[in-house]
Amino acid sequence: MTTETETAYTSDISSTKLEYISTKPADTSDISFQKQGSNSNESTKRLLNDINEEDCKKFKNDNGVETPMSKRQMKKILKQQKWLENKPLRRKFNKEKKKEKRKWKAEMKASGNEIPKVKTKKMSESTCKQRVVLDMSYDHLMSEKDLCKCSNQLLRCYGINRRMENPMQLYFCSFEGKIKETMAKHNGFEFWDINYITDSFDKAFNKEDIVYLTSDSKNIIDTMDENKIYIIGGLVDHNSCKGASLKVAESLGVAHARLPITENIDMKTRKILTINHVYEVLSKVVSGNSWKEALLSTLPKRKIFSAKHESSSDEENHIIKNDEEQNEHTDIINSDIVVEDNSKN
Structure with missing residues (x-):
């Protein structure tokens, strides 16, 4: 996927051919990863998956005219398309999370602290x-x-x-x-x-x-x-x-x-x-x-x-x-x- 250029996607909903012009995917380079499921991680997930009003305006038909469609239908299509677009970013995000977790465990072990474990009981x-x-x-x-x-x-x-x-x-x-x-x-x-x-x-x-x-x-x-x-x-x-x-x-x-x-x-x-x-x-x-x-x-x-x-x-x-x-x-x-x-x- 090319991140710098716009990418076109098509979808058939109710026999209507739609074209979605996507924007550049969200940049997660400045995200600071934290341990134990932090707010930062949740914010990044929302950044990668949320659909806003601007996204809903990017639907056009073959003639460039807005196609009548419910907001729910548009969001459904957009969500799927955005998920596909941001797949490389999600991989990078999850990779960084794992890297940070390994680093944190190494620091805990080096300092002599015991890594807390989730208590379970049968x-x-x-x-x-x-x-x-x-x-x-x-x-x-x-x-x-x-x-x-x-x-x-x-x-x-x-x-x-x-x-x-x-x-x-x-x-x-x-x-x-x-x-x-x-x-x-x-x-x-x-x-x-x-x-x-x-x-x-x-x-x-x-x-x-x-x-x-x-x-x-x-x-x-x-x-x-x-x-x-x-x-x-x-x-x-x-x-x-x-x-x-x-x-x-x-x-x-x-x-x-x-x-x-x-x-x-x-x-x-x-x-x-x-x-x-x-x-x-x-x-x-x-x-x-x-x-x-x-x-x-x-x-x-x-x-x-x-x-x-x-x-x-x-x-x-x-x-x-x-x-x-x-x-x-x-x-x-x-x-x-x-x-x-x-x-x-």
């Missing part, structure tokens, strides 16, 4: 016997893209569990078919500290002990019961299969409930969480946090409008805005959110 060593099951019987409802997203969320659940002081007992039920094939892309997944079961959860456990977690349920969880088995539906559907998990629970005659979201926070968006967010909330509640603390420290800020706060006089709930300028006045507990895309044993 389920067999844990004093926590809380069982959480991911129901993987929904692969027929997901596209290939959604299956990949689902597998990534499963990786995050595994990473969260591995880094708990006392991990919960994690099960994957109905683990076969498409979802297993998708997970096979992650080398060594079969050796991870997870209980893989091909049978459905209702055959693997007593129905009387099961509580299926679904946002469509009218029942609310107040406390976590170690004798109960909590089921999380392994479905990524963008709300196209609304009520699917509730139908499964009702058809099997097992108990169902939802997380106490509306009782603790006001959300800007719909109250449907990702698989890993549900798992993380449960892990924090099991570890001793309140539901409010677990929800506020887990959910992205863009989803939270405000936290409900009970006054000492037991009057109506007061609303405390979840704003960065007022963080010092809130009771939010900041805890590290572990996200691990490529967790390995």
